[in-house]
Amino acid sequence: MSVTAPLGFRAAGVAAGIKSGGARDLALVVNDGPSRAAAGVFTANRVKAAPVLWSQQVLAGGRLRAVVLNSGGANACTGPEGFQDTHATAEKVAEAIEDSAGEVAVCSTGLIGERLPMDELLSGVDAAATQLSRDGGLAAADAIRTTDTVSKISFKRANGYMVGGMAKGAGMLAPALATMLCVITTDADVTSDELDVVLRKATAQTFDRLDTDGCMSTNDTVLLLASAASGVKPDLAEFEQKVTEVCADLARQLLVDAEGATKAIAIEVVGADSEQDAVKVGRSVARSNLLKCAIHGEDPNWGRVLAAVGTTDAVFEPDRLNVAINGIWICRGGAVGDDRSKVDMRPRDVTITIDLSAGPHTATVHTTDLTADYVHENSAYSS
Amino acid sequence: MSVTAPLGFRAAGVAAGIKSGGARDLALVVNDGPSRAAAGVFTANRVKAAPVLWSQQVLAGGRLRAVVLNSGGANACTGPEGFQDTHATAEKVAEAIEDSAGEVAVCSTGLIGERLPMDELLSGVDAAATQLSRDGGLAAADAIRTTDTVSKISFKRANGYMVGGMAKGAGMLAPALATMLCVITTDADVTSDELDVVLRKATAQTFDRLDTDGCMSTNDTVLLLASAASGVKPDLAEFEQKVTEVCADLARQLLVDAEGATKAIAIEVVGADSEQDAVKVGRSVARSNLLKCAIHGEDPNWGRVLAAVGTTDAVFEPDRLNVAINGIWICRGGAVGDDRSKVDMRPRDVTITIDLSAGPHTATVHTTDLTADYVHENSAYSS
Numbered sequence: 001m002s003v004t005a006p007l008g009f010r011a012a013g014v015a016a017g018i019k020s021g022g023a024r025d026l027a028l029v030v031n032d033g034p035s036r037a038a039a040g041v042f043t044a045n046r047v048k049a050a051p052v053l054w055s056q057q058v059l060a061g062g063r064l065r066a067v068v069l070n071s072g073g074a075n076a077c078t079g080p081e082g083f084q085d086t087h088a089t090a091e092k093v094a095e096a097i098e099d100s101a102g103e104v105a106v107c108s109t110g111l112i113g114e115r116l117p118m119d120e121l122l123s124g125v126d127a128a129a130t131q132l133s134r135d136g137g138l139a140a141a142d143a144i145r146t147t148d149t150v151s152k153i154s155f156k157r158a159n160g161y162m163v164g165g166m167a168k169g170a171g172m173l174a175p176a177l178a179t180m181l182c183v184i185t186t187d188a189d190v191t192s193d194e195l196d197v198v199l200r201k202a203t204a205q206t207f208d209r210l211d212t213d214g215c216m217s218t219n220d221t222v223l224l225l226a227s228a229a230s231g232v233k234p235d236l237a238e239f240e241q242k243v244t245e246v247c248a249d250l251a252r253q254l255l256v257d258a259e260g261a262t263k264a265i266a267i268e269v270v271g272a273d274s275e276q277d278a279v280k281v282g283r284s285v286a287r288s289n290l291l292k293c294a295i296h297g298e299d300p301n302w303g304r305v306l307a308a309v310g311t312t313d314a315v316f317e318p319d320r321l322n323v324a325i326n327g328i329w330i331c332r333g334g335a336v337g338d339d340r341s342k343v344d345m346r347p348r349d350v351t352i353t354i355d356l357s358a359g360p361h362t363a364t365v366h367t368t369d370l371t372a373d374y375v376h377e378n379s380a381y382s383s
Numbered sequence: 384m385s386v387t388a389p390l391g392f393r394a395a396g397v398a399a400g401i402k403s404g405g406a407r408d409l410a411l412v413v414n415d416g417p418s419r420a421a422a423g424v425f426t427a428n429r430v431k432a433a434p435v436l437w438s439q440q441v442l443a444g445g446r447l448r449a450v451v452l453n454s455g456g457a458n459a460c461t462g463p464e465g466f467q468d469t470h471a472t473a474e475k476v477a478e479a480i481e482d483s484a485g486e487v488a489v490c491s492t493g494l495i496g497e498r499l500p501m502d503e504l505l506s507g508v509d510a511a512a513t514q515l516s517r518d519g520g521l522a523a524a525d526a527i528r529t530t531d532t533v534s535k536i537s538f539k540r541a542n543g544y545m546v547g548g549m550a551k552g553a554g555m556l557a558p559a560l561a562t563m564l565c566v567i568t569t570d571a572d573v574t575s576d577e578l579d580v581v582l583r584k585a586t587a588q589t590f591d592r593l594d595t596d597g598c599m600s601t602n603d604t605v606l607l608l609a610s611a612a613s614g615v616k617p618d619l620a621e622f623e624q625k626v627t628e629v630c631a632d633l634a635r636q637l638l639v640d641a642e643g644a645t646k647a648i649a650i651e652v653v654g655a656d657s658e659q660d661a662v663k664v665g666r667s668v669a670r671s672n673l674l675k676c677a678i679h680g681e682d683p684n685w686g687r688v689l690a691a692v693g694t695t696d697a698v699f700e701p702d703r704l705n706v707a708i709n710g711i712w713i714c715r716g717g718a719v720g721d722d723r724s725k726v727d728m729r730p731r732d733v734t735i736t737i738d739l740s741a742g743p744h745t746a747t748v749h750t751t752d753l754t755a756d757y758v759h760e761n762s763a764y765s766s
Contacts (some may be wrong), residue, residue: 047693047701047717063490077689079702079718112686112720133552213672214597216694218686289596289672289753290761297762303495303601307461310430311599317461334430335462336496372755378673379680 002137005155005164007033007189008227012131013139016118018072018110023208024143026121027069028128029183031105034226038064039195040092040105042205043220049076050083051106052219054090058105062192064225065103066181068093068128069144070121070170073110076218092122097131103250104264107181107221109146109168141166145180147377148259156242160232161188163242167250180207182222184246188239189228198240199224202344206247209279211286212258212368224245255366262375263295265367266351271322273315273359279356282318283367285307292370298345305352306334320357326350388547389417389570391610394519395448396526397508401455401500404657407508407526410452411565413515414481418611421447423577423582424586426603430717432459433469433490435602441473441488447608448486449474450566451511452527453504454551456493460599463603468499479512490564490567490604492529492551524549527564530760532640537632539625543615543737546625550633550741563590564635565605566654567629571622572611580696581623582607589630593667595641595751609754638749643757646678649734654705656698664699664737665748667691675753681728683708688735689717703740709733 004011009031017024031038040053040059060065068089075082094101108116131139140211141151150169155164169180190198203222218262224243255264272278285291288308294301304322309321321332328343330336384719387394394650397537399409415422423442425435441447451472458465469489479514524534531551538547549736573581586605607626638647650668655661668674669700671691677684686708692704711726713719 001681045690045693046695046699047689047704074686077686077714077718082718112684112690113714115719175625215668216690218690218693262446287597287670289757293758293761296758299762303457303460305602306430307495310428310601312429316429318460321430331460332498333462335460335499337464368500370758372758375679375753375755375758376670376675378676379682 001155001266002141002153002166003029003164003183003185003296004134004137006162006185006320008187009185009236010132010134010231011136011140012133013123013136013143014127014129014131018070024139025070025072026124026128027140027143028132029067029140029217030238031065031225033227034064034102035065036188037190037192037195037197037226038223039192040063040065040221041199043217045216045218047077048217049074049108049219050078050086050091051075051108052221053083054086055105055221058102061102063103064105064223065099065272066093066097067105067107067223068125069142069181071109071146073108073116074219075108076112078290079330080113080157082115085118087123088118089125091317092125096126105223109144109219110179112218113163125232137164137166148261152250152253154175154246156245158234158242160240161230165246165250167254171253182250184224184299186226186230187228187230188206188226190226190239191232194236195226198243201240202244202247205244206251207381210251210255211283211365212255212261214287242355256369258368259377260371261368262371263267263369264349265295265369266364267367268351268352268353268364269356270362271357272354272361274362275313275361275363277310278363279365280312281309281356281363282363283310283315286365286367289370296369300330300340300343300345301333303379305354306331309354314356315358316356324353385524385536385549386412386441386566386568387517387520388546389568389610391612392398392568392571392585393517394520394523395511395514395521397507397510397514400503401453407522408453408455409504410526411515412450412510412523414610416450416607416610418572418609419446419448419486419708420573420575420578420609421445421607422575422582423604423606424582426600429597430601432457432491432602433461433524433697434458434491435604436466437469437473438488438604440486444627446486448478448482449476450488450606451508452490452492452564454492454527454529456491456497456499458491458499458603459495459497461498465498466503469666470507471501472504473739477506479509485708491565492527494520495601496729501671518713520549527551530642535633535636537629539628541617541621541625544569544617544628545612548629550637552637562755563603565633567607567626569609570613571609571615571617572615573609573622577619578609579605583627584623584629585630588627589634592639592748593634593736594666595638595644595668595750641751642760644751644752646752647732648678648752649747650750651734651747652735652739652745654737654738654740654742655744658744658746660697660746661746662748663695664692664697664739666693669748669750677735679752679754680715683713683726684725684726684746685714688737689714692737697739698741698749699739705740706735
């Protein structure tokens, strides 16, 4: 399961003592090949954590032997010393698995602005290296959790090969890309250039359309590693579909476990002049605190939808906007439509359909409701 | 007090029965001249309520005899019928004060997407017209409240003339401009063109820099009426200063009374390459739900400040960012600065200073914390 479902990968998850409570906090994923092709996408935030800066450099070579991930600290905004910590972590992994640090990606997640406890972390790398196994995927997925209440894993079987993945992320979930760490593996034989194209397309359709709280992280990283251990050179269209399925599955798990969320809201924009317009409108609606509160209160408050649509520069006429919530078109032509009492707001899944009446393009953005539990979870001292 | 502090103005506030609870819900402000010069600024939301569309037309003439305002319903997204309701309201005011509907502005606030109860509203206009008085400013300010817990009024005395004002607004408070209704009056002798210039400058520095929940309303309206009853032609620089002071005073009252807020947060951006950059960074930080939760929890979480700064395209280098909270520079050079335990987070007022180290420009954006009370207030069925 998880990142060890495909052939050629071993993983481990250990409690290194980075977190105070004794939970697992360090994961190691190793690609035993024969290929080491890899690609990555990273946060669009201009304030990037040290491990992001490091891993971007490493990925420039298109090859990864290993990924080391820690929870319990983001190693962001830690200056040159923080970058040295990341470098030292990669060197430690290289030493433990007898390989080059130049093919070791590093991912960190947790509080911004504090140095990592390096003694614990480096000992943890040694411990993880001794525990690497073909069964280690679940422990690795567990070790990268922060406020995640459950581990997020996925795998899909394709024509002679597999795609597996793990992810973490519960807060600071916003586009470009959604705040998170994610490692996806495959035993297909795919070049790093092909992996790059596939990963960018897959994440654009999945993680990039997730926005639970409008806050973009400093540490977002999604990595895709191919071992070629199956010996299969896949049809690229099928491979892209499988990777997209794994990303979508993990994105859904992130959404459902978002901090404090009680509703999973799909904002489906149709009738747009362009896909870009549809995404723009979806994002704007996904970021309306007032709407997210209303959905929490099971109030089909379409006025708040229109107020959010109206803040965008997408092509539309206000008097041609239609809005349905859970299939009931309660706003037609920019004004009152069907009886709002017909909308069943009780299910966890809520679909808001916005028809811009401006063209043939569509996009769906996923978000959650805004709850008192979100506030409580993020008001506690330094989470 | 309020809009009747300057000479030449009468006002009233009555309970017309638009709200169900019997509270005041209709206000009328009349300018008895001799001048009727006026200017207005309106929401930048492309989905505009009927009264906004009407009042924009009326203001094209640069003259206002009266303003009628109701709470209990926004008359937004109500189609052609909603616009007819606004028109009928202006006609009713014109009939009651024996003047032209073409110089009557209309403002509405409340739930989007429902028609107003016109029988009650039109009877209320008659009642308000009979109660117009030089003492009516407080009742008028009371009548426009929605979730506002207190009336918001202000007045400033200048060299031979006065500037007075009232405002409402507690939720959906976001720039361009902050969601709100506001009427400002003066007995100075100022042309409508001059009023327009002064009002745009004053609101750009005050209401436009208020962002409590990132949600832009369909009904924002700020009107400035001059009666010239003092006979004084003011120095325009002094007049602009007085109008700005009244706007700033009212903006502060809106901030302090924002839904659920326990903290008033000033985000002071310094060292910016341009004022536009400073505002952009201030707004981005003001919209970080995670930061707003942290401040609620009295956690000086500067990492969330940097994460929000990093999402903008303002000129800055991540490793030259400095951040102070309540005067303690807890982030220097994009990394850990002074001891965060020195920050006193207990006062209601919290100042976050962000030094972009990129130039001489500054701007301050005002916001509030995000609280469970905000969620509760906006989750209740259709507020």
